[in-house]
Amino acid sequence: MTDLIVLNPEAISDGDLNVTPLADRPTSLDGLRLGLLWNDKRGGDTALKHFGKLFQERYKDLTVNFYQGPRGYPDDLLDKAFEENDIFIGSTGD
Amino acid sequence: MVKMEQRGKPAAAVVSGGFEEDAAITGRVLGLPDLQYITVPDVLTGLPDELICSQVEDALEEANEILTSPPGAPRVRIGEGLTGREPAAPETFSGEDVMVAWEAMNNEWLSRGWADGFPLIAPTPEKVAAALRGTSLAPDHVVGILPPGRGIATVEKIAINCVMAGCEPAHLPVMIAAVKAVIAVAGPGYDMSTSADAPLLIVNGPIVKELGINSERAALGPGVQSRVNIVLGRAMRLIKMNIGFNRPGVMDMDTIGAPTKFSMCIGENEEKSPWDPWHVEHGFDEDKSTVAVLNIRNQKELADMFNTTPEGVLDTFAFGLSVTPEHYGYYGRHQCSYLLMISPEHASILERYGWDKESVRRYVWHRSEIPAARHTNQIELMHKDVQGKHWQWYLNMPQEQKERLMLPVVETPDRYKIVVVGGVTGKSLSYSFMGAYSTTEITDRVAV
Numbered sequence: 001m002t003d004l005i006v007l008n009p010e011a012i013s014d015g016d017l018n019v020t021p022l023a024d025r026p027t028s029l030d031g032l033r034l035g036l037l038w039n040d041k042r043g044g045d046t047a048l049k050h051f052g053k054l055f056q057e058r059y060k061d062l063t064v065n066f067y068q069g070p071r072g073y074p075d076d077l078l079d080k081a082f083e084e085n086d087i088f089i090g091s092t093g094d
Numbered sequence: 095m096v097k098m099e100q101r102g103k104p105a106a107a108v109v110s111g112g113f114e115e116d117a118a119i120t121g122r123v124l125g126l127p128d129l130q131y132i133t134v135p136d137v138l139t140g141l142p143d144e145l146i147c148s149q150v151e152d153a154l155e156e157a158n159e160i161l162t163s164p165p166g167a168p169r170v171r172i173g174e175g176l177t178g179r180e181p182a183a184p185e186t187f188s189g190e191d192v193m194v195a196w197e198a199m200n201n202e203w204l205s206r207g208w209a210d211g212f213p214l215i216a217p218t219p220e221k222v223a224a225a226l227r228g229t230s231l232a233p234d235h236v237v238g239i240l241p242p243g244r245g246i247a248t249v250e251k252i253a254i255n256c257v258m259a260g261c262e263p264a265h266l267p268v269m270i271a272a273v274k275a276v277i278a279v280a281g282p283g284y285d286m287s288t289s290a291d292a293p294l295l296i297v298n299g300p301i302v303k304e305l306g307i308n309s310e311r312a313a314l315g316p317g318v319q320s321r322v323n324i325v326l327g328r329a330m331r332l333i334k335m336n337i338g339f340n341r342p343g344v345m346d347m348d349t350i351g352a353p354t355k356f357s358m359c360i361g362e363n364e365e366k367s368p369w370d371p372w373h374v375e376h377g378f379d380e381d382k383s384t385v386a387v388l389n390i391r392n393q394k395e396l397a398d399m400f401n402t403t404p405e406g407v408l409d410t411f412a413f414g415l416s417v418t419p420e421h422y423g424y425y426g427r428h429q430c431s432y433l434l435m436i437s438p439e440h441a442s443i444l445e446r447y448g449w450d451k452e453s454v455r456r457y458v459w460h461r462s463e464i465p466a467a468r469h470t471n472q473i474e475l476m477h478k479d480v481q482g483k484h485w486q487w488y489l490n491m492p493q494e495q496k497e498r499l500m501l502p503v504v505e506t507p508d509r510y511k512i513v514v515v516g517g518v519t520g521k522s523l524s525y526s527f528m529g530a531y532s533t534t535e536i537t538d539r540v541a542v
Contacts, residue, residue, distance in 0.1 A: 002189055047146050
């Protein structure tokens with residue numbers, strides 16, 4: 001038998017070294033503010049707004065705020081949305 | 095969504111069917127491996143509104159649970175081995191002889207997503223050590239964090255991938271500079287597009303001749319004359335896959351793919367160029383060596399072996415460029431650029447009449463006008479917020495004016511970039527590309 005020794009070409013992902021746990025979840029969306037973040041891809045706005053409408057029908061006094069990307073969501077948009085909402089749904093990809 | 099969770103507020107992403115693993119990996123490489131997502135069955139971009147709403151209604155209970163319940167185990171177990179956790183630990187493959195062991199390595203690494211599909215050169219410790227002698231940088235020197243997978247690009251990891259591609263030690267500094275060039279412009283979602291984007295390396299300066307990079311006939315072709323081009327371009331692909339985790343179906347959501355993704359590298363034919371070469375135009379001294387990385391998309395040959403005037407040749411260019419559908423939809427005209435790879439024969443015609451690069455750009459820009467209605471084939475269908483960004487002026491225009499309006503295919507003349515390359519024939523080539531690019535000096539070389 002012959003051995004061939006080789007070196008691993010894969011990098012370590014920076015994400016694996018800086019892991020954050022999920023935020024605590026509320027038990028209800030009553031009285032909360034739901035931020036909808038749209039990445040500008042066609043159809044995403046329709047889906048998000050429909051989620052907002054359906055959640056408003058389900059929960060009392062739920063406020064819905066809609067934000068438009070672009071993809072990658074610039075920091076100032078994220079800062080504004082973060083301050084104005086308690087919970088988020090966003091669109092990604094196509 | 096990741097940033098909101100990291101700042102302490104719950105979030106969920108809407109993800110289309112087939113993109114679940116991509117979303118999960120994206121969460122992981124951004125430091126949120128438990129990213130929560132709501133799955134809708136279809137990609138939304140092609141669906142009518144009523145179908146989108148119906149899919150949302152079906153996903154509502156899942157969305158409610160994600161937002162109001164403590165997170166459970168991830169629904170998609172991210173493949174261990176898809177993103178590396180260990181440094182370059184040696185791995186042993188055994189066989190009756192070294193060829194059998196090498197085939198086992200190739201089969202196993204292909205299955206892990208570490209290969210481009212062609213056989214890999216085995217990155218033995220000896221070959222990697224030899225490659226590292228091509229640079230003065232330490233093996234553990236971190237060149238940067240490579241998107242989209244945020245892989246930590248050490249000199250050693252770059253060297254291992256270079257060996258696998260068939261590079262020689264003297265090639266390593268080129269690829270270190272190429273990685274820097276990508277990192278300089280790459281945002282979080284870099285190169286995850288559903289379009290067939292591919293990295294093209296443009297090498298300039300004395301290193302082109304020193305390394306034997308082909309800048310002449312068939313520079314983008316197969317064979318011995320382009321051997322160095324091929325291995326450099328291939329190294330970029332392997333680096334993107336194994337350091338940037340930019341793998342087909344996972345962080346590379348390309349719809350069909352393209353052969354350009356395997357290897358794309360040229361040297362500029364500076365001797366046959368009547369103009370300042372690419373790197374001088376981008377602010378470097380002529381005696382410096384540089385590499386630029388452009389994410390190219392559509393290819394088009396611009397063939398003209400009949401015209402002998404700049405206007406004649408460039409009218410051919412303009413016609414060809416005006417029928418590439420790159421710029422028809424979405425933001426195309428405002429984001430799309432073109433690389434013009436001008437052949438020495440076409441360049442000599444332009445030189446004969448004293449045309450500089452700026453004249454070429456302006457002429458092609460003016461002459462690539464098309465009816466505005468062709469630009470707006472998809473624009474009329476877009477959401478009003480998107481239309482308003484670039485097209486509201488057009489949508490407000492009276493119909494008879496719209497019908498008469500002609501527009502250049504790209505927004506400004508500087509969207510045309512020029513490089514001279516190839517053999518002496520009246521065949522030039524263009525590639526569209528989206529987004530920014532960087533040109534980086536090749537440094538830290540050691541003669542080997």
